[in-house]
Amino acid sequence: MKTVDKNILIHSTPEKVFSQMDDFSKTGMHMSESSMMMMGSKLYLEQLSQNHTGVGAKYRWYGKMMGMVMDFSETVTKWQPPKIKEWETVGEAKIIIMSWYRMWFEIASAENGTITKLSISYLPPKERFYKILSFFFAKWYCNWCLNNMLNDTKKNLEKVLTY
Numbered sequence: 001m002k003t004v005d006k007n008i009l010i011h012s013t014p015e016k017v018f019s020q021m022d023d024f025s026k027t028g029m030h031m032s033e034s035s036m037m038m039m040g041s042k043l044y045l046e047q048l049s050q051n052h053t054g055v056g057a058k059y060r061w062y063g064k065m066m067g068m069v070m071d072f073s074e075t076v077t078k079w080q081p082p083k084i085k086e087w088e089t090v091g092e093a094k095i096i097i098m099s100w101y102r103m104w105f106e107i108a109s110a111e112n113g114t115i116t117k118l119s120i121s122y123l124p125p126k127e128r129f130y131k132i133l134s135f136f137f138a139k140w141y142c143n144w145c146l147n148n149m150l151n152d153t154k155k156n157l158e159k160v161l162t163y
Contacts, residue, residue: 003121004142008150011113012157018082020153021105021116024059024074027149043070055079058090069094083107097134097141098122116153118146 010017021027025045043063051057055076062071072093078086086104093100101122108115120142124134 001121001123003119004139005117005119006146006150007117008154009110009113010116010154010157014082014107014109014114016157017107017114017116020156022053022085065096068096096130097138099125116150118150
């Protein structure tokens with residue numbers, strides 16, 4: 001299993017940071033928009049559980065990337081506002097460069113805001129072709145994903161209104 005971590009200082013309260021990052025449509029925004037890293041593709045988000053937050057909240061991401069099917073579900077396994085959230089893939093995950101992952105963030109008050117640590121642990125796919133792709137691209141993709149999630153949160157909470 002491999003793990004990638006990122007930290008950032010966000011000039012906001014732990015409660016606001018947690019609320020922003022607790023919303024998969026906001027933290028997953030980088031996957032639902034066409035981008036170079038997504039090879040011009042995008043994924044769609046579907047809520048599967050009745051509760052949209054908390055332990056047991058379940059979501060599905062699906063779409064295609066370079067003609068290959070992407071289809072995986074995530075469920076929240078730990079939820080302690082405003083400090084910790086953890087979620088992982090469940091069931092069969094059709095992800096090009098991973099067979100399974102767990103993500104989590106930890107939030108702590110700081111003098112000028114909130115320190116946010118975001119992490120992902122993952123397993124490579126079992127099929128040889130996808131395992132090779134994972135070897136070359138998984139860490140790069142994880143860094144891109146974590147940076148987007150943290151920077152989008154920072155931008156949304158540190159907006160300065162000018163008139």
